[in-house]
Amino acid sequence: MGGKIPREIDVHMGGADMTCQDCHVTKNHQIAGASTMLATYSARVSCTDCHDEKTVHANSPAGKMIAKHLKTVACETCHIPAIARGGIATKLHWDWSYVGKEMKELEGKEEFGREVYAKHKGVFKWGVNVIPTYMWYNGKVERYLLGDKLDPNTVLDLNKPMGSIKDPKAKIYPFKVHTGKQPYDVKYKYLLPFRVWKSLWSDYNWQKAIELSAKEMGLPYSGNFDFVSTAYYISVRHEVAPKEMALTCNDCHFKRRLDWKALGYPDDPALVGGRFTRGIVKVKKSK
Numbered sequence: 001m002g003g004k005i006p007r008e009i010d011v012h013m014g015g016a017d018m019t020c021q022d023c024h025v026t027k028n029h030q031i032a033g034a035s036t037m038l039a040t041y042s043a044r045v046s047c048t049d050c051h052d053e054k055t056v057h058a059n060s061p062a063g064k065m066i067a068k069h070l071k072t073v074a075c076e077t078c079h080i081p082a083i084a085r086g087g088i089a090t091k092l093h094w095d096w097s098y099v100g101k102e103m104k105e106l107e108g109k110e111e112f113g114r115e116v117y118a119k120h121k122g123v124f125k126w127g128v129n130v131i132p133t134y135m136w137y138n139g140k141v142e143r144y145l146l147g148d149k150l151d152p153n154t155v156l157d158l159n160k161p162m163g164s165i166k167d168p169k170a171k172i173y174p175f176k177v178h179t180g181k182q183p184y185d186v187k188y189k190y191l192l193p194f195r196v197w198k199s200l201w202s203d204y205n206w207q208k209a210i211e212l213s214a215k216e217m218g219l220p221y222s223g224n225f226d227f228v229s230t231a232y233y234i235s236v237r238h239e240v241a242p243k244e245m246a247l248t249c250n251d252c253h254f255k256r257r258l259d260w261k262a263l264g265y266p267d268d269p270a271l272v273g274g275r276f277t278r279g280i281v282k283v284k285k286s287k
């Protein structure tokens with residue numbers, strides 16, 4: 001990267017000069033931290049490893065009100081107002097269906113300094129200052145596995161965060177949603193693997209690239225493919241902003257940054273009550 005990260009972009013790695021390992025503590029070559037992309041991890045990393053949620057907002061005028069949100073709103077949701085704030089664009093979309101096509105009108109074109117088309121990769125979309133998508137997340141992810149059936153008429157979630165308004169262990173977290181288009185088997189209705197190296201990337205022959213890869217993986221291929229829309233979720237945990245930039249009451253309750261209906265609320269909870277006050281979450285009384 002070169003140079004120091006400004007504090008506005010990341011209070012930890014910029015402001016406090018922290019390194020990755022300060023949070024992702026490494027023990028016997030095992031790096032702590034779960035990823036929405038991988039199924040395994042040795043230990044979790046969380047904001048409360050270092051900050052005590054009982055005292056952290058004690059000096060804030062709105063501290064008591066913020067504290068009331070902590071069972072439902074993750075730290076990251078308020079403290080990472082947007083991603084790719086430093087000017088370096090983040091990739092939001094990758095459409096493989098354009099591979100091999102001549103897209104003269106897109107050649108050499110850029111979005112935030114990044115190419116939007118490459119003949120061997122397809123079409124991309126990029127973003128800066130991207131407002132994340134807010135979803136319930138209980139720490140688990142529902143993964144699409146090789147051979148799972150799909151519905152070509154809807155967007156296929158590849159690694160959907162699990163949890164809901166009714167799940168007391170779930171909180172509202174920020175995610176980057178990476179969308180795309182990938183080949184699937186029109187008859188068997190599952191995603192198809194394809195070989196890029198010495199195949200698709202040399203001759204743009206999808207049929208051959210799929211056949212080769214499907215055979216290697218032992219996945220039957222009907223011979224007919226098309227493209228399906230997919231979504232991939234990447235948790236937003238970095239780029240914590242200085243406290244002055246944290247979301248305030250209005251961002252959520254007046255400007256409606258959160259989609260209440262999509263999250264399962266009948267309306268803005270500041271008006272109609274939260275999930276605990278409304279009894280949406282059934283909390284078991286311990287005996």
Ligand code: HEC
Binds near residue numbers: 047
């Ligand atoms: C201030 C603390 C902090 C710092 C510094 C930090 N991380 Fe993280 N990172 C987290 C947290 C919290 C998570 C979520 C891990 C979990 O759920 O167990 C995370 C998750 C991740 C993930 C998984 C993301 C996903 O969902 O797939 C990767 C990869 C990662 N960090 C890489 C890095 C790298 C590389 C650096 C240094 C450049 C770094 N982190 C610095 C806190 C930090």
Ligand code: HEC
Binds near residue numbers: 016
């Ligand atoms: C490994 C310890 C560690 C972890 C994990 C960690 N922090 Fe911090 N955090 C610090 C330290 C140290 C500072 C003081 C940095 C400074 O402001 O100079 C800090 C400062 C902050 C600040 C105050 C910035 C300001 O404006 O004064 C916020 C907000 C914050 N952290 C939020 C978070 C969130 C959200 C997470 C989880 C994604 C997190 N922290 C994870 C150690 C940590």
Ligand code: HEC
Binds near residue numbers: 047244
């Ligand atoms: C509902 C939004 C919200 C949530 C959720 C939230 N915070 Fe904050 N936090 C704020 C705001 C707003 C401030 C700034 C308050 C101020 O300056 O008066 C703040 C301030 C802070 C500070 C700076 C404290 C100081 O005195 O310098 C830290 C550190 C911090 N939060 C960490 C966290 C951690 C860790 C979590 C999760 C356990 C969390 N926050 C959850 C909104 C939130």
Ligand code: HEC
Binds near residue numbers: 248278
């Ligand atoms: C990140 C978005 C966000 C921010 C910032 C935020 N809220 Fe909320 N607020 C929520 C959510 C989500 C709920 C629902 C909580 C639940 O279901 O437990 C909620 C619930 C409430 C409720 C209803 C509480 C209940 O249990 O009946 C009130 C009142 C409220 N917020 C006021 C505020 C005030 C005042 C602030 C500023 C100090 C604030 N909120 C900041 C997202 C936010």
